[in-house]
Amino acid sequence: MTRQPHPLAAPPRPVARRRARPLNEQAPESRTPWNGPAFADVEHPCRHLDPVVAQSARVEDxxxxxxxxxxxxxxxxRQVIDGRAGAGDDAVARKRFRARxxxxxxAAGVTQWLDLGCGLPRPHWWTTDLPADIHHLAAPGSTVVHIDRDPVVMTHARALLRARDDGPVRVRHLEADITDFSAVLGTDLPIRRERPVALLLFDVLHEIADADQVVRAYQAAVAPGSLLVISHRSADSEDGQADAxxxxxxxxxxxxRSREEVTRLCADWELLGPALCPLTDWSPALSPDDLSAQRRAGGYAVVARKP
Structure with a gap:
């Protein structure tokens, strides 16, 4: 028995048949084979990356x-964790200080931000009680510049540390070594140098042997009233020595660096809030005279202003 189609069913669609191409006919130009992504003939920054060589920002990740x-x-x-089991907890503490x-x-009204050695964004699924990054906190009209030398870091920064093109905060990225401050400062950065800027040095100066020279160079380039933020790993504790x-x-x-050495990095700055204090205890409400602010620890934090 032949099954009858439903009276409301749509008529069957005709099957399109492709014309067989004669053997001597060339394929059209649009059918040329795909030879890889658009940057195949361009020197992509990650092309010479060696995945066997560790890099600090990716180890932190x-x-x-x-x-x-x-x-x-x-x-x-794994070597860092084998040396000290609490290394992962300290990495979390560093990200929490960055957010605070x-x-x-x-809240102090900063509208220009230079994130020097920005590192990788925190894993997006890691925690929901911290803001994703600066552009989620900055006031409308602010400018944020993320700077790092690692091409992998900058590839992810361009993808994740960004704002809408028509959004209220402008975010830019610069792949550069912050120790080459003449090159960084010689770049046409989208900031107004006659106005204060925040210099952010989160967990990066321990990678730089002549950190005092770097801090002085950026201090000289910014206007009075600019702010400096440093988080630094310490040589004052057994944990710090194990990490080293x-x-x-x-x-x-x-x-x-010891507490005294980190303090000298800010010698020409006006220290704000609790001055130099343990990273886990830093709060703008904490007094420099508080015993918790004066203790030695595995990491230090400071916020300061250029006179």
């Missing part, structure tokens, strides 16, 4: 439980 890391970064991260400091500066050893074994640059 591993310690935070992120996925923007390679085999070499994971091997180095950014909120403090935003494990980073050295992993082949990562590491110059831990």
């Amino acid at each position: 591993f310690l935070l439980g992120g996925r923007t890391n390679f085999a070499g970064d994971r091997a180095a991260g 400091a950014m909120a403090y500066l935003a 050893s494990s980073h050295a074994l992993a082949g990562l640059p590491y110059t831990a």
Whole structure:
């Protein structure tokens, strides 16, 4: 018995048949084979990346439980954790200080931000109680410039640390080594240099042997009233010494500094809030005379103003 179609059913669509091309006919130009992404003939910044060589920002991402890391970064991260089990907790504390400091500066009315050695964004699924980054806190009309030398970091920064083109905050990215301050400052940065700017040095100066020279160079380039934020790993505790050893074994640059050495980095700045204090205790409401602000710790934080 033949099944009858439903009276409301649509008529069957005709089957389009492709014309067979004669063997001597050339394919049209639009049918040329795909030879890879658009930048195949351009020197892409990640082309010569060695995934076996660890890099500090990607090791930090591993310690935070992120996925923007390679085999070499994971091997180095495991060495850091083997050296001290609390290394992952300290990585979380560093990100939390970054969030607190950014909120403090935003409330103070900062509209120009230079994120020097910005590192990788925190894993987006890691925690929901912290703002994603500066452009979520900055006032409308602000400008944020993220600077880092690692091409992987900058690739992710351009994708994740960005704002809408028509949004209230302008976000720009510069792939450069912050220790080459003449090159960074010689770039046409989208900031007004006659106005104050926030210099953010979150967890980066321990990778720089001559950190005082770097801080002085950027201080000289910004207007009075500019703000400086530093978080720095410490040489004053057993944890800091263990971290220094494990980073050295992993082949990562590491110059831990004592409380006095970190204080000297800010010698020509006016210290705000609790002045220099343990990173986990920093709060704008904390007094410099508070005993918790004066204790030695595995990491220090400071916010200061250029007179």
